[in-house]
Amino acid sequence: MSVTHHPSPELLAGFAAGTLDAGEHLVVAVHASGCSACRRLLRAVEGIGGSTLEAVEPAAMKAGAFEAVMAKLDRSPPQPSVPADSLTDDELPEILRHYRIGRRRWVAPGVSMRPIELPGPSRSRAFLLSSNPGTHMLEHTHTGSELTCVLRGSFSHEGGRFGAGDFDFGDETLDHQPTVGDGEPCLCLVAMTGDLRINGFFGRLISPFVRL
Secondary structure (H helix, E strand, O other), rough: OOOOOOOOOHHHHHHHHHOOHHHHHHHHHHHHHOOHHHHHHHHHHHHHEEEEEEEEEEEOOOOOHHHHHHHHOOOOOOOOOOOOOOOOOOOOOHHHOOOOOOEEEEOOOEEEEEEEEOOOOOOEEEEEEEEOOOOOOOEEEEEEEEEEEEEOOOEEEEEOOEEOOOEEEEEOOOOOEEEEOOOOOOOEEEEEOOOEEEEEEHHHHHHOOOOO
């Protein structure tokens, strides 16, 4: 897998510090699991954080805090309720095999999504987005943020071509029109806040019916 698009240093630092929400954390984790460059950077950031912690005066823990953490770690993670899209369990990234994935829902011609149940509160919602080969998305922007990791296939827009393992970030400053590659369906893991804002008169008409 040749990865050419990565999360920003700010996102990787937030991931290492544990400040991303559950949906964002999941997408960055899946990307990093297949990207040696991001794993090296995360190790470096975590090393800096560890050195900083060594210089901090220790604080007393609440009674029973350690036992509570260990109890959470001992719990079995939830298992997927159904296979994810056309990928088998063995083909999914290891991290995703521990999440419940809902049933397919069509959101546009040639495009479907499957919601992912996150383990706790999250500003973003996570889902698998599947698009048929050659699908042209409508030109749009976002009212919030969108973190995407390509699991299979590819898509292209003004920012370049994004293949398996690549990471893409979009927000209200980005105006793009993704096109799926012709070779095979494109399957992406997405964490999104806000909604799509589809451009043009036709886009304004159908926007209320496009829900991700």
